[in-house]
Amino acid sequence: MTRPRRTLLTSRLTPRLISGLASLLGLLGAALTALPPLAPAGAVADGPCAAWMDRSKSPSARADALVRAMDLDQKLHMVTFGNPPWVTYYGTAGHVTAIPELCVPDLVLSDAGSGVAGLQIATTVFPSGVAQASTWDPALQRRLGRAIGAEAHRKGINVMLAPGMNIARTPVLGRNFEYFGEDPYLASRTAVSVINGIQDNPVLADAKHYAVNNQETDRMTVDARVDERTMRDIYLPAFEASVKEANVGSVMCAYNRVNGPYACENRPLLTKILRRDWGFDGFVVSDWGAVHSTVPSVKAGLDLEMNVFDFPAQLTPIFGAGSRYYGADSLKAALRDGKIKPSHINGMVRNIVRPMFEHGLFEDPVKPGLDPYLRDATTPEHLAVARDVAAEGTVMLKNRRDLLPIDETETGTTGAAGGAGGRTIAVIGWAANPIGAANATSGGGSSHGSGLPPRVVSPLEGIQRQARAHGDRVIYVEGSSGLDARLAASVADVVVVVATDGSTEGADRPDLGLRPSVCVAVFCSAIPIEQEAMIEAAVEANPRTVVVLDVGGPVRMPWLDKAGAVLVPWYGGLEHGNALASVLYGEREPGGRLPQTFPRSEGQVPFTQQQYPGRDGKAVYSEGLLVGYRWYDAKRERPLFPFGFGLGYTTFRYSDLSVRRAGKGASVSFRVRNTGDRVGSDVPQVYVAAPRRAGEPPRQLKGFEKVELQPGESTRVRITLDRRAFAQWDPRRDRWKVTPGRHGIAVGPHSRDLRLRGAVRPRG
Structure with missing residues (x-):
């Protein structure tokens, strides 16, 4: 495995320099938080805001009414970073300031997946993303998301920049701890649960980092070269499920390039796949400093620019002026020159405010300020969730x-x-x-x-x-x-x-x-x-x-x-x-x-330099679908510990498998018995093996359920596999297809211990 280059973030920061930077940021934050908080918008039923504050209307109708009432400056205000800047606005990751005359509340964003993080204080640090996925428990994951969202709102935050759901392509990825593992199905189930929990509050979740963001080495510039089938089968399903099943409010485009263009100006990703294919109706926010253009980014589908360095003029000698591709001057120039249309700006603003209406951000606005920043958001219930996870x-x-x-x-x-x-x-x-x-x-x-x-x-x-x-x-x-x-x-x-x-x-x-x-x-x-x-x-x-x-x-x-x-x-x-x-x-x-x-x-796992970390600025995903356990199975390699593995304090027996066709999918049922002398939980996993001509890996996870049983107790587990469980992406037809023939079904406690086997011939 090639040894990646260390980056400035960790290799050149001595403890003394770290301490100095933290102290400086703390002083800046303290100075700025001493300023009076901006007045939040209120939820009024009449007056000048009545047209879009009527909750009997759909979020789309309310968004249209608000956009029609805005002048150009107000619209441009909604699509870029606000001042004070990153981390100094009450410890948050960025914000769009309220427009009180239009009843538009502050949009306040914060990091991220282990709770309300960044420079926040007095919040619950929950287990990280990989630990959340390790529970294999959607109900518990939703409880965790709900607690994170509740703490965010209490701290004056209404957009949580979580969850991260990039696939663990390599075991050395520096951010694997934030993500949900190597399997797209498990990552999808976890992402949907966490997002639903966060958005049970008047807080938006953010699916990140879209897309194919699987290394930190050269993360700002590397061009991930990946074929469409691999992208759709492995790297996009969690994002797709976040949109289609969890109705996520925002999506963050990544730093890297994808098949040429940067992710934040990548029209196939942001418009063709995200909006047209999946029906996404929220907003796309850039990763911090990930925008490299004005016109191409607007036309590709980026709605909101966030930037790492966007400090006031008096601080630019220290931090630099930064860039603002979505600043008013840049966007007005592009409009004046006819390079973009007013409809582009209207669409961007509508994408931002529509999920704000849908998820109650107008009715229950946050009030950022020193008081919520200092407020303790932790509760005994949240600590209990943290222990459980x-x-x-x-x-x-x-x-x-x-x-x-x-x-x-x-x-x-x-x-x-x-x-x-x-x-x-x-x-x-x-x-x-x-x-x-x-x-x-x-x-x-x-x-x-x-x-x-x-x-x-x-x-x-x-x-x-x-x-x-x-x-x-x-x-x-x-x-x-x-x-x-x-x-x-x-x-x-x-x-x-x-x-x-x-x-x-x-x-x-x-x-x-x-x-x-x-x-x-x-x-x-x-x-x-x-x-x-x-x-x-x-x-x-x-x-x-x-x-x-x-x-x-x-x-x-x-x-x-x-x-x-x-x-x-x-x-x-x-x-x-x-x-x-x-x-x-x-x-x-x-x-x-x-x-x-x-x-x-x-x-x-012998990655070539061309595969990882890349050569000549390109990381070529030539392994295709063979990611994680799919590679080990295809190459008949024995890992140290296989995907899905984990021991408990009791033992379980599997029996009585039944597989039958159900609609365009299949119904799988089997019996699980606790054969030990302690109460315990097990995670039966269902894997599907496509016909050989489908060109798929030997087997792939398509269902699971966590069960808890008393000693000697048994239960019948029923798992429904939909059509997608048997389908592969067909780039030529631009759709999912099912390869006709016999599909194997294997059930067991992990990917290398599949004790029950059957088969089904699903409908195409």
Whole structure:
């Protein structure tokens, strides 16, 4: 695997420089937040706004009425960044200022997928996107989205720049932790659930980064070259589902180029596919600094420009003037020269205000200001959601001789019996202590959540609380010397060693190693702590060692054979320590399943330089449909851990498969029984194998359902597969088609354990 170049975001920012930048931004924010807040629009039933404030009218009719009432300056005001600028407007990512005379409320945008992040304070940091996907639980994911939306509105924010749903094409993608894994079906189900939850509030969600945005190396310029079938089958389904099923209010166009044009001036993406094919009726917002033109972007379908650097004139000597392709002067010049039409501007504004009407932003306007910025948005209910997602998203990869849960195992050193207490538990690792955990519970960049004031529950704190309740004793060492890790492990009954990586926006990982980092606001810098030697020392000293990996994606595990158990909680958010301890002690089970394959080594998936990170500015997706487990299956490669894998504290048996044609799809049913002695959950997965002439991968996930069963209990699981589950994109006919013939159906707990098999011949 080619080692990607590190970017300025992480490689050139020393801790001192990071601290200075954060302090400067904080001073700017404090100065600007001291200004009186802008008056929000009100929801009036009569007066000059009556024509579009009538809720009995459709959102489209209301949007048309408002656009007709606007003059040109008011329209242009709606399509570009407002001042004060990025991050200094009450810690948000950007905004469009209210137009009080037209009852138009502020449009305030914030990062992102792990909660209300960026420079926000006093919010709940939820588990990251990959952990959310690992729950395989749409109902829980909707609860999480609903909590994020509620906190956003309480903080004076009505557009959440989430969820991210790009596909994990490579295991080293720096933003894999934000996304929902390698499979388009799982990513689609997760995205729809989170968006529905966010938009249960008067808050818009944002589907990002559209599209084919699968690397941070050269992310501003790389041209992703991908054929249309691959794009439609692998990289676009989550965006399509977000539009068609979740009615997402906005879509963010990405930095990169796609088959030539930049994503934000890419007419095939923004107009042909997004609006004409899918019927999107919200607005397209640019990623920050992703706009490179005025006229081409307008004609392609970009509605709202956001920019990283758009500071007032007095600050330009420090930050630069930036660019504003959608500024009033640029757009007026394009209108004057006949390069764009008034109808273009009208359409852009209509696209922005229509979802604002539909989702209640006019009726329940936010009031940005110092008071909501300082307000604590966290609630006990939201913390409970964070714990639930953290536990349900934790994937157990190994549990030798039922080492876990702790309270049901025999101890090896003190001789205390299971459940009787008296154990000595060694907790090892920088990531386990409060300082380390604050940097290991969310990834770096725009989605990094500080949760300030500091209140992350570290693994050490969570384990100490559980240990006290069970009569156990905890010792802690930082472990980076290796010697202290070995000594602590050798005197303990059970060892919990916690390690982390430093996944971040702005840089891909150089390999699958464990490199921790420290993040201040959106800036991160790697720190020199040797964690692999720490793990090796612990597992050699004590086979009863649980390795906990607070990571953003797959990592290598040269110590795997010696470890007693392995847990992957990903980036677990504020309640990570409590959730982890409850899993370790068996109050909760590790409910997660892998949304991404773990390779055996960096070189197992042999990308050429042309494929990744690219050559001559182009990254060629020549692997086509063979992404993630599809590649492993097609090449008959055995991964370290397969897609969909995850252990629990009980066992399940599958039986009695029935597959029958239903409409243009199929109905699949089977029985699942809990054969263990503990209550537990399972995630039966349904895979479809198309006829060979279809040119598809060997099998693809097309259905799943999470079930919880008591010991000995069984249930019949019924999963409906629609026509799309059997279809492939036909670029020549510009539509989805079903290849006639026998389609295999396989059911099991993960992609490499498919215990039941059947077949169906769906209608075309």
